[in-house]
Every structure is written in structure tokens, then in C-alpha cells.
Amino acid sequence: MSGADGQVRAAMRLTLKVWRQADRKTPGRMVTYEAPNVSPDMSFLEMLDVVNEDLILGGDDPIAFDHDCREGICGSCDLMVNGYAHGPRRGTTVCQLHMREFADGDTIFIEPWRAGSFPVIKDLVVDRGALDRIVAAGGFISVPTGSPPDGNAIPVPKDDVDRAMDAAACIGCGACVAACPNASASLFTGSKLTHLASLPQGQPERDRRTMAMVAQMDAEGFGSCTNIGECSAACPKEIPMDVIAQMNADVRRASRRAR
Amino acid sequence: MTATAVRARGARQRGLWATTVGKKLLVAVTGLGWIGFVFVHMIGNLKLFMGPEGHGDSRPALNVYGEWLRDLGTPALPHSVLLWLLRFGLLTTFVVHVVLVAALSWRNRAARPQRYAKTAHVQANPASLMMKWGGVTILAFLLFHLAHFTWGVSPDIEFRRGDPYGNVLQAFYHRPWMGAIYLVAMIALAGHIYHGIYSTAQTLGINRARREQLIRRIATGTAALILGGNVLIIVGATLIKNPGY
Numbered sequence: 001m002s003g004a005d006g007q008v009r010a011a012m013r014l015t016l017k018v019w020r021q022a023d024r025k026t027p028g029r030m031v032t033y034e035a036p037n038v039s040p041d042m043s044f045l046e047m048l049d050v051v052n053e054d055l056i057l058g059g060d061d062p063i064a065f066d067h068d069c070r071e072g073i074c075g076s077c078d079l080m081v082n083g084y085a086h087g088p089r090r091g092t093t094v095c096q097l098h099m100r101e102f103a104d105g106d107t108i109f110i111e112p113w114r115a116g117s118f119p120v121i122k123d124l125v126v127d128r129g130a131l132d133r134i135v136a137a138g139g140f141i142s143v144p145t146g147s148p149p150d151g152n153a154i155p156v157p158k159d160d161v162d163r164a165m166d167a168a169a170c171i172g173c174g175a176c177v178a179a180c181p182n183a184s185a186s187l188f189t190g191s192k193l194t195h196l197a198s199l200p201q202g203q204p205e206r207d208r209r210t211m212a213m214v215a216q217m218d219a220e221g222f223g224s225c226t227n228i229g230e231c232s233a234a235c236p237k238e239i240p241m242d243v244i245a246q247m248n249a250d251v252r253r254a255s256r257r258a259r
Numbered sequence: 260m261t262a263t264a265v266r267a268r269g270a271r272q273r274g275l276w277a278t279t280v281g282k283k284l285l286v287a288v289t290g291l292g293w294i295g296f297v298f299v300h301m302i303g304n305l306k307l308f309m310g311p312e313g314h315g316d317s318r319p320a321l322n323v324y325g326e327w328l329r330d331l332g333t334p335a336l337p338h339s340v341l342l343w344l345l346r347f348g349l350l351t352t353f354v355v356h357v358v359l360v361a362a363l364s365w366r367n368r369a370a371r372p373q374r375y376a377k378t379a380h381v382q383a384n385p386a387s388l389m390m391k392w393g394g395v396t397i398l399a400f401l402l403f404h405l406a407h408f409t410w411g412v413s414p415d416i417e418f419r420r421g422d423p424y425g426n427v428l429q430a431f432y433h434r435p436w437m438g439a440i441y442l443v444a445m446i447a448l449a450g451h452i453y454h455g456i457y458s459t460a461q462t463l464g465i466n467r468a469r470r471e472q473l474i475r476r477i478a479t480g481t482a483a484l485i486l487g488g489n490v491l492i493i494v495g496a497t498l499i500k501n502p503g504y
Binding site: 019030083084115117182183184215218223227228229232234241245248 | 275277278280281282283284367369372373374375376377381382387388457460461463465466467468471
């Protein structure tokens with residue numbers, strides 16, 4: 001087998017333990033599959049594609065998993081690989097994880113995100129609508145439509161822009177929830193809040209937005225944050241823990257100003 | 260309107276204390292108060308090393324300090340009243356801390372009904388992962404410690420009210436197993452304080468990426484200081500022979 005650099009690499013034999021679940025109602029279980037011919041140059045999802053081709057040829061139901069852009073920017077893919085959200089490589093979505101991270105003979109556990117707020121739809125596909133509802137509760141700015149404003153009409157300090165853009169890097173994949181021992185969505189909600197709270201355009205609705213999104217986060221049944229930091233470590237966009245501190249500070253700010 | 264939207268609206272109207280963030284804020288502030296208590300308690304008990312005639316009179320410095328605590332606020336207040344008020348405050352903050360943590364932990368458990376077949380940790384440390392069980396250890400130890408030296412109901416020492424110096428030396432002298440119990444509890448306490456301080460910086464919203472290292476250092480320093488002081492007391496009490504017993 002020949003890689004992109006022209007070097008010939010031996011194919012790997014892997015054992016996969018995959019969560020199979022027919023639908024929301026049916027209880028699932030871990031099923032073992034052999035993947036005898038895996039190229040180190042494949043992405044993790046390509047490896048699953050190959051396994052699925054064999055399953056389909058054998059008349060079996062292929063493993064369902066979420067994916068879209070396969071270039072690490074859409075936030076669709078969401079696999080728990082050996083207990084790591086998006087796999088063991090940091091700052092990487094699972095679609096950008098390559099099989100060279102594994103060794104011949106490895107056993108790989110592949111599970112869906114586990115959270116009461118993320119019900120399994122089928123196999124490895126979960127319903128992440130709870131995150132959409134947090135954003136819908138206030139993660140936007142209300143602007144009248146019309147011609148676009150002049151790009152430099154509102155000066156924004158560089159540090160504020162950097163912080164907003166770092167927070168805005170969140171692709172909403174839900175790895176933070178999956179990796180958190182408490183299944184908390186604090187890093188996600190904190191990112192969305194910090195993004196808008198760092199910019200002048202986000203100020204008019206800041207307090208209402210903060211309380212609405214935090215209330216929605218709680219109402220969805222996510223756990224509370226105990227600042228362990230697994231979320232930030234699992235985040236493919238490496239969003240820092242301080243967005244959670246920002247959320248906490250803004251909740252206090254909002255409730256103080258409401259009085 | 261969906262069920263979660265209705266629930267969210269209710270939480271919004273009830274404000275800060277209805278949110279998990281508000282509850283954590285109370286956990287943080289009460290915890291901070293207890294770190295202050297633990298520090299003062301350590302300073303007080305280090306007077307063990309001033310010996311049986313610490314202040315130049317015939318009484319041990321530790322006992323003089325204990326009597327001073329009961330005298331706090333006098334003559335404006337009757338004897339012991341301010342001490343009891345402080346105790347009441349400590350008890351209240353402790354109960355608030357434990358009850359809220361229990362409620363939040365319950366919620367966190369419920370948030371992941373189906374566990375992973377395989378788990379791994381990247382950023383977690385023993386202190387952060389053991390926060391809850393460390394807390395339970397501290398609670399159990401606190402009851403043991405109060406029974407030992409405040410209520411005097413422990414069968415293993417001849418408890419003398421008003422003589423903490425004698426009581427402590429009786430309990431520890433040449434009994435390393437007693438020291439070991441206290442040592443385990445102090446390690447649990449140090450871990451709890453370390454992660455508690457970092458967590459407090461997050462919950463109060465003062466952590467920023469650029470301050471992360473500084474806050475971690477303050478957390479390590481405080482935990483190490485309290486651990487070091489308390490271990491010194493345990494070791495000292497195990498080695499010092501009290502001439503009175």
C-alpha cells in the first residue's frame with residue numbers, strides 16, 4: 001500500500017468494538033468487528049466506510065455515523081474513540097484523525113456521545129438538537145435587515161476581536177459534553193456567550209442572552225461544570241476554559257443589573 | 260412551546276439562584292470561607308509547638324488560645340457568645356456547601372444515564388476527579404475530629420475540657436495509626452482545597468487564559484501551606500511527650 005508521500009506502508013489489522021443500536025427505543029450493545037485491511041493513510045471515517053462496504057456486501061446493516069465536510073470544520077462527526085471524544089489526537093475532529101495514530105493489532109472502542117440530552121438516534125448518531133435550542137434561546141444578535149454596515153464603522157479592540165474569534169471557532173460538535181464527566185454543556189454555552197459578549201454588537205442583548213441561554217442549558221438537563229477541564233482538552237477547536245469563567249461572570253452581571 | 264422552553268422560561272424568571280451557575284457560586288463562596296477557617300485553625304494549633312508553658316505562665320499556649328477564643332467579644336458580649344455565633348456561621352455555610360453540591364452531583368449523574376464502555380482522561384487530575392469523594396472523606400473526618408476533641412466522646416482518650424494541649428498529645432503520642440488517619444484526611448483536604456481554589460476562580464468568573472498559571476500556583480501554594488502546617492502538627496503531636504500523662 002502506498003501513502004501520499006510515496007512510501008509503502010503495511011496494512012493494519014484492527015478489532016473494532018462498536019455501539020450498535022437500531023433506533024431510539026431499542027436498547028443497544030457493543031458489537032465486535034474485524035477490520036483486516038486498514039491503511040495507515042485512511043482517515044478514521046474512511047476506515048469506517050471500508051468496514052461498512054464489507055457489511056453491506058455481507059447483507060448486514062452498515063454502521064450509522066454522522067459526517068459531512070470531512071475537513072474538520074462542520075461539527076458533524078462525533079465519535080468517542082477509546083474513551084476520547086474525536087479520538088486521542090488533540091485539536092482534531094475524528095474525520096481528521098488518521099489511522100496512523102493506531103498500531104497493527106489494536107482494539108478500538110467506538111461509541112456515540114453519551115449524555116441524557118443527546119439521545120441516540122441510531123448506532124453512533126445522536127440528536128444534538130439540545131445545543132441548537134441553547135443557541136435559539138439567545139445566541140444571536142437582533143439586527144434590522146438592510147444594506148450591510150460599513151466594515152470599520154464600529155472600532156473593536158484587537159484583543160476583543162481575538163477573544164471573540166477564538167470563542168466563535170466552536171463548531172458545535174458536542175465533544176465538550178461527551179468528554180465532560182458531568183455531561184455539562186458549559187464550554188459550548190460559554191463559547192457562544194463569550195463570542196457575542198466580546199463584541200460591541202453583542203452588548204445590547206448581553207444580559208438577556210446570558211440568562212436565557214444558561215436557563216436553556218439547565219433546562220435541557222446537561223450536568224453542571226466542576227472545572228475538570230476535559231471539555232477544553234477534547235475540543236477540536238481548543239477553546240479555552242476561560243469562556244466558562246466568562247459565562248459565570250456574565251450570569252452574575254446580568255442578575256445584578258436585573259435588580 | 261416545547262417542554263424544555265417552558266422549563267427554561269421558568270428558570271429565567273426565578274433568576275440567579277435557579278441556575279446551576281448561581282448554585283455553584285454559593286458552593287464557591289462557602290468553600291472559600293471554609294478555607295479561611297482551616298487556615299486560622301492551623302495557625303491556632305501550631306501553638307502546640309510553644310510547649311506546656313508557652314506564654315511564660317504555667318499554661319500551654321494552645322490552651323491559652325482556646326480560652327481566648329471563648330473570650331472573643333467580651334466584655335461587649337457574654338463569654339462564648341461570639342464563638343457560638345462563629346460556629347453557627349460555619350455550620351450554616353457547611354450545610355449550604357454540602358446540600359448544593361449534593362443537588363448538583365445528583366444532576367450530573369442524571370445527565371449521563373448510559374456510561375461509556377471505555378473512558379479516558381486528558382486534563383483531569385486526581386484532585387478534580389475526587390472532588391466529591393474527597394468531600395465525603397472530609398465530612399467523615401470532621402465528625403471524627405469533633406467527636407475526638409470538641410465533644411470529647413471518643414473512648415480512646417481521657418478527655419479533659421479546656422485542655423486541648425493535653426488531649427491532643429494523649430491522642431497522638433506514640434500512636435502512629437492515629438497520625439495516619441489524620442494524614443489521609445489532610446491529603447484529601449489539600450486536594451479539595453487545590454481544586455476548590457481553581458474552581459472558585461472559574462465560578463467567580465475571574466479566570467482568564469493569561470491568569471490560568473497564576474491561579475494554579477495560588478491553588479497549589481495554599482493547599483501545600485495548609486497541608487504542610489497540619490502535617491507538622493500531626494508529626495509534632497506524635498513525637499512530643501507530654502509530661503502530664
